[in-house]
Amino acid sequence: MATLGQTIKSLWSMVVGMKVTGIEFFKPKLTVHYPRKEVDNLGTYRGHCDLVAREDDPLTPKCIMCGICVDNCPSGCLSLTMHVVGEGKPRPAGGAGELMLAQEVILPGSIKKAPPTGKAERVLDSFRLNYNYCSLCGLCVQNCPVSSLAWSREAYLVGRSRQEFEFDLLARLRAKAASSQGVKAA
Amino acid sequence: MALEANYGMVGDFYTQNFTTTHTGDGDTLILNLGPQHPSTHGVLRVVVELDGEYVKKAEPVLGYIHRMHEKMGEVKTYLQYLPNMGRVDYLHALGWNWAYVGAVEKLMGIEVPERAEFIRVITCELNRISSHLLWWGAYLLDLGAFTPILYAFADRERIMDILQMVTGSRLTYCYYRFGGVSADIGEKFISDLRAFLAQFKARIPMFHELVTGNMILRGRCVDIGVLPVEMCRRYGATGPVLRGSGVAYDVRRFEPYSVYDQLDFDVPVGKAGDAMDRYDVRVAEMVQSVRIIEQALDKLPEGPFLNPDLPDRFIPEPGEVYYSVEGARGKIGVYIVSDGSPKPYRLKLRSPSFSNLSLFAELSQGTLLGDAISIMGSLDLVIPEIDR
Amino acid sequence: MTALLANPLVQLVIALLALLGFVGLNGLVLVWMERKVVGFIQRRPGPFEVGPHGLLQPLADALKLIGKQLVTPRGADRPLFWLAPILSVMPVPLCFLPIPFSPLLTGMELNVGVVLILAFSGLNVLALCLAGWGSNNKYSLLGAARAVSQSVAYEIPLLLTVLCIAFQSGSLNLNVIAGHQSGILHWNLWVQPLAFVMFFIAATAETNRAPFDLPEAESELTAGHHTEYSGMGFGLFMLAEYMYMIIICGMAAVLFMGGWDGPVAPGWWWMVIKIYAMLAAMMWFRWTFPRVRFDQLLNVCWKWLIPLGLANLLATALIMKLVG
Numbered sequence: 001m002a003t004l005g006q007t008i009k010s011l012w013s014m015v016v017g018m019k020v021t022g023i024e025f026f027k028p029k030l031t032v033h034y035p036r037k038e039v040d041n042l043g044t045y046r047g048h049c050d051l052v053a054r055e056d057d058p059l060t061p062k063c064i065m066c067g068i069c070v071d072n073c074p075s076g077c078l079s080l081t082m083h084v085v086g087e088g089k090p091r092p093a094g095g096a097g098e099l100m101l102a103q104e105v106i107l108p109g110s111i112k113k114a115p116p117t118g119k120a121e122r123v124l125d126s127f128r129l130n131y132n133y134c135s136l137c138g139l140c141v142q143n144c145p146v147s148s149l150a151w152s153r154e155a156y157l158v159g160r161s162r163q164e165f166e167f168d169l170l171a172r173l174r175a176k177a178a179s180s181q182g183v184k185a186a
Numbered sequence: 187m188a189l190e191a192n193y194g195m196v197g198d199f200y201t202q203n204f205t206t207t208h209t210g211d212g213d214t215l216i217l218n219l220g221p222q223h224p225s226t227h228g229v230l231r232v233v234v235e236l237d238g239e240y241v242k243k244a245e246p247v248l249g250y251i252h253r254m255h256e257k258m259g260e261v262k263t264y265l266q267y268l269p270n271m272g273r274v275d276y277l278h279a280l281g282w283n284w285a286y287v288g289a290v291e292k293l294m295g296i297e298v299p300e301r302a303e304f305i306r307v308i309t310c311e312l313n314r315i316s317s318h319l320l321w322w323g324a325y326l327l328d329l330g331a332f333t334p335i336l337y338a339f340a341d342r343e344r345i346m347d348i349l350q351m352v353t354g355s356r357l358t359y360c361y362y363r364f365g366g367v368s369a370d371i372g373e374k375f376i377s378d379l380r381a382f383l384a385q386f387k388a389r390i391p392m393f394h395e396l397v398t399g400n401m402i403l404r405g406r407c408v409d410i411g412v413l414p415v416e417m418c419r420r421y422g423a424t425g426p427v428l429r430g431s432g433v434a435y436d437v438r439r440f441e442p443y444s445v446y447d448q449l450d451f452d453v454p455v456g457k458a459g460d461a462m463d464r465y466d467v468r469v470a471e472m473v474q475s476v477r478i479i480e481q482a483l484d485k486l487p488e489g490p491f492l493n494p495d496l497p498d499r500f501i502p503e504p505g506e507v508y509y510s511v512e513g514a515r516g517k518i519g520v521y522i523v524s525d526g527s528p529k530p531y532r533l534k535l536r537s538p539s540f541s542n543l544s545l546f547a548e549l550s551q552g553t554l555l556g557d558a559i560s561i562m563g564s565l566d567l568v569i570p571e572i573d574r
Numbered sequence: 575m576t577a578l579l580a581n582p583l584v585q586l587v588i589a590l591l592a593l594l595g596f597v598g599l600n601g602l603v604l605v606w607m608e609r610k611v612v613g614f615i616q617r618r619p620g621p622f623e624v625g626p627h628g629l630l631q632p633l634a635d636a637l638k639l640i641g642k643q644l645v646t647p648r649g650a651d652r653p654l655f656w657l658a659p660i661l662s663v664m665p666v667p668l669c670f671l672p673i674p675f676s677p678l679l680t681g682m683e684l685n686v687g688v689v690l691i692l693a694f695s696g697l698n699v700l701a702l703c704l705a706g707w708g709s710n711n712k713y714s715l716l717g718a719a720r721a722v723s724q725s726v727a728y729e730i731p732l733l734l735t736v737l738c739i740a741f742q743s744g745s746l747n748l749n750v751i752a753g754h755q756s757g758i759l760h761w762n763l764w765v766q767p768l769a770f771v772m773f774f775i776a777a778t779a780e781t782n783r784a785p786f787d788l789p790e791a792e793s794e795l796t797a798g799h800h801t802e803y804s805g806m807g808f809g810l811f812m813l814a815e816y817m818y819m820i821i822i823c824g825m826a827a828v829l830f831m832g833g834w835d836g837p838v839a840p841g842w843w844w845m846v847i848k849i850y851a852m853l854a855a856m857m858w859f860r861w862t863f864p865r866v867r868f869d870q871l872l873n874v875c876w877k878w879l880i881p882l883g884l885a886n887l888l889a890t891a892l893i894m895k896l897v898g
Contacts, residue, residue, distance in 0.1 A: 010401035020396040021615045021862040030340055030617045041347050046354025074266035137269035137360040142368050217712050225793035239868060328793045330865025336616035402785055402864045556867040559794050
């Protein structure tokens with residue numbers, strides 16, 4: 001008798017299971033039909049890093065070219081070039097009064113000592129991100145002393161080749177500033 | 187089998203080695219389960235010798251997804267190694283985050299603010315729920331039920347949405363930092379989390395109705411793969427696998443790290459040590475994790491989420507340190523030897539899946555093929571964690 | 575013209591051609607339906623992009639399957655390997671012939687219709703066996719071994735339950751059996767509920783549907799007997815699986831639910847409705863339950879279904895003797 005009761009109980013468990021799937025059948029669907037709709041939480045998505053402009057000058061990033069981000073990047077995907085203007089650098093002989101400047105390149109692992117602090121002003125020439133190797137850890141953004149880096153929110157980045165993911169972040173910043181100014185002007 | 191009859195397909199070293207040492211009398215079938223097989227969940231390969239449908243001998247072959255994580259630890263600075271931790275066990279990334287971050291903090295004597303500790307508890311437990319949910323679905327997939335994994339994913343998706351708010355990513359989190367966490371949790375995070383917990387608690391009975399009580403599932407799990415405590419000890423099994431066999435060993439309880447000693451939670455254990463017990467333990471752990479998160483949310487103190495007095499560069503004194511946390515699959519241990527340079531001299535990762543897989547060979551002996559799959563699923567293996 | 579149509583041979587040819595069309599169309603509809611059912615159960619929309627609500631998706635899939643290269647694995651027994659899918663599909667139109675969709679809409683009225691269906695659907699086992707053997711793949715071989723023992727075992731309870739109905743109706747002619755059950759209250763379902771349940775379970779096992787899909791148990795044997803088939807080889811196996819589902823559900827409708835009989839306006843549409851209702855139930859099973867283990871599957875058959883079926887048959891015979 002106990003076996004029979006057990007059997008009936010077991011068989012009933014199948015009915016219970018079918019009840020669950022039967023109810024779920026009529027519940028609303030959870031799928032977001034992608035091309036027509038998008039998920040609504042992309043605001044918190046952490047994309048690749050992007051330069052942040054100064055408050056007073058949308059064309060210039062806050063970056064002080066200290067190289068901490070370059071040094072911290074585990075994948076070595078950041079590199080930047082800069083030149084120094086001002087004191088301490090010899091003026092080039094001749095020329096039409098134009099400054100000719102030595103360009104310095106900061107590559108991953110190239111920083112051995114803290115960057116010089118002088119009155120000489122450093123100018124960023126390019127800030128390259130090789131997004132192919134980026135693992136989106138966020139160490140560059142979090143360790144930036146002047147908050148010159150932020151995460152972009154681009155979740156739908158596509159491209160046809162690896163070269164398309166080698167970004168010049170400075171150019172991106174300028175392009176963005178130009179387009180937003182264009183919008184303002186219009 | 188003669189080579190000619192094999193049409194020139196003689197198998198690689200492992201198959202040949204297995205064939206020459208196998209126990210059968212020639213009437214057996216050597217079968218490669220994997221590296222591409224639906225129920226090895228990744229690139230695990232198990233060479234099995236079948237007598238009919240009975241597994242005479244099984245031998246896991248590892249190394250298909252070895253990524254040299256430990257060696258990478260030696261060539262990267264302490265900070266640079268952080269993102270690797272999310273990739274060791276991608277399903278419980280925050281557990282590994284914590285183990286490594288905790289080890290470095292212990293090595294360098296970095297203080298962690300209390301708020302950060304609570305945030306770590308909340309996010310790590312949330313990650314544990316998502317890991318167990320995925321295991322739940324994948325295990326049932328192994329047993330041939332296709333629907334539960336989609337239901338599990340509906341909840342897991344919400345967890346990922348919540349975790350994305352603070353971590354910015356959905357799977358391979360890199361959220362913890364030496365001395366705290368990388369971002370504070372906000373009002374929206376807390377309200378969303380509370381809403382999720384309430385909804386999730388209401389959903390667990392549905393899981394039980396659909397699956398736990400089901401006659402077929404019980405037939406596939408009860409008394410299958412009975413794992414004696416003594417065998418767990420020999421292989422160093424930890425986590426739900428060990429607790430399923432009735433040993434209430436939980437790092438959170440026995441070597442309380444962080445603020446776990448301030449939180450009230452049970453350590454669920456099984457009785458018989460069969461697949462059903464391991465199943466029950468994991469489902470019960472999800473409920474306990476919900477409890478822990480609720481308490482942690484109530485106790486969440488104000489304050490900084492990152493230690494404000496961190497050194498500029500993380501260069502510890504020479505020394506060694508071991509730090510372990512309770513991951514979703516068992517005890518996660520990180521052992522670091524420092525020689526005073528910016529990079530670890532040696533870094534060893536103790537991954538629970540490796541130990542748990544090791545006992546599969548012995549546990550699956552003499553079972554049916556279907557049972558062996560059930561046993562493998564009940565061990566909750568994450569293959570990248572095994573190879574590291 | 576009418577004289578030509580009266581010729582039984584011409585009728586047979588027309589019926590076969592019509593059935594082939596029916597088979598193809600139903601295959602497409604069933605694939606779409608299965609995917610929609612599983613989608614809805616799992617709270618997804620299912621196929622959605624090709625055609626309105628994905629209606630043309632199975633057509634696109636069929637085209638894709640037809641266009642794919644047919645790969646014969648190294649070491650496979652080529653003739654057997656390619657004979658198997660054909661052999662699997664070939665008996666399908668024959669099995670449809672005796673199924674009465676309405677008194678007039680019957681391919682061929684046969685005195686031994688039930689036996690014909692059971693006999694020809696049994697050929698499918700041979701196809702699975704050949705597929706497993708010819709593939710030179712260990713998973714296929716295991717799947718074929720499973721398929722054979724499963725089919726052999728489950729044909730017995732299937733036959734036992736069919737026999738109950740045959741005893742009751744005194745005929746193996748499906749038209750006669752259906753004709754006996756006019757009026758919803760006269761359906762055999764009410765007289766033989768146990769037989770119906772057993773028939774349905776055995777039918778699910780016989781068509782290798784989850785939770786009894788052991789021969790192609792995905793998590794154990796990757797895809798079982800059709801692991802190595804590509805393109806239309808696989809497509810034919812799938813078509814055959816769906817067709818046998820329709821056949822067995824059609825049989826269930828005729829044996830237990832009065833075939834074309836319905837509460838209002840009896841006709842072939844009732845038959846179709848019944849068949850599709852039972853198919854939906856089979857899909858519902860599949861997407862709800864885990865898979866049973868192989869020995870459990872055989873235990874259910876030998877320890878439960880066959881003794882119960884025999885007892886049921888005995889009781890039926892006894893009652894028929896006493897009443898009749």
